[in-house]
C-alpha cells in the first residue's frame with residue numbers, strides 16, 4: 250500500500266505478467282493445483298472491493314468473489330500473459346459483477362456510462378490556506394478510518410472503481426484501464442475528479458485530526 | 470507565462486502521479502512557491518490519497534479469506550483445470 254512519502258507516480262510500472270506468476274501458472278496447469286491458493290491470494294482484496302462497489306452488498310460481493318476465483322481457476326489456461334495476472338483476474342471479477350447485475354435486472358446497459366465524463370459537476374477542491382499533514386498512524390486510534398471509508402463509498406461508482414484500483418490497490422493507469430475496460434484517458438479524468446471530490450469532502454473533516462503540536466515551519 | 474490557481478487545480482492529480490510534462494510541472498512549482506492556497510490544496514489532496522490507500526481503511530470481512538480458500542479447495546480436489554490445447 251502507499252508508503253508515506255513514497256512517490257505515488259513511481260508505483261508499479263509493470264504491465265506484463267512477471268515471470269514468477271507465469272511459472273506458477275505453468276506448474277498449476279501441470280498438476281500442482283494447490284499453488285493456486287498462493288497465486289490468487291494477492292488478488293482477493295481487489296476482487297472483493299471491486300465487486301462490493303458494483304453490487305453494494307457484502308454477502309453478494311463475497312459470493313461473487315468466490316465465483317470469480319473459481320472461474321479464474323477453470324480458465325487459467327486462457328491467461329495469455331500480455332497483462333498482469335491481477336488485471337486479468339479483475340476483468341473476470343468485473344464481468345461476474347456485470348452478469349449478476351444483469352440477472353437482477355438492475356443493470357441498465359448504459360449505467361456505467363450514464364455518469365459520463367462530461368457530466369457537469371464542481372470539481373474544484375476545498376480551498377484551504379494551510380494544511381498540516383495527518384499521519385496515517387492515527388487511523389487506528391480514532392474514527393478516521395470510518396470517515397475515509399464513507400468518503401470513498403459516497404463517490405459515484407465510476408469514480409469509486411478507479412480510486413479502488415488505482416489508489417487503493419496501487420495499479421497503474423494502464424492496468425486500471427484494462428481491468429475496467431475504459432480508456433487510459435478516462436482513468437485519468439475520473440481519477441482527477443475522484444481525488445478532487447475526496448479532498449473536498451475530507452479536507453474540512455480531517456483538519457481536526459492534525460497533530461496539536463506546531464510544526465517548525467507552521468504558519469498557523 | 471503566469472498560470473492561475475484554477476489551472477493548478479486542473480492538474481493536481483497528474484502532478485501527484487508525476488504525469489506532467491516538465492514545462493508545466495515547472496510552472497506549477499513556481500506558482501506553488503508563492504501561493505499558500507494551492508500549496509495547501511496540493512498537500513491536502515496528496516495526504517487524502519495516502520490516507521484512503523492505507524491498508525487499515527479497507528479490510529476484508531472477518532473469515533473472508535478462509536471461506537474463499539475452503540471453497541477453492543473443494544474445486545481443486547474436484548479436478549484439474551483445463552489444459553491448454555496443443
Ligand SMILES: [Zn+2]
Pocket residue numbers: 473474475477500504505506507508
Ligand atoms: Zn494558487
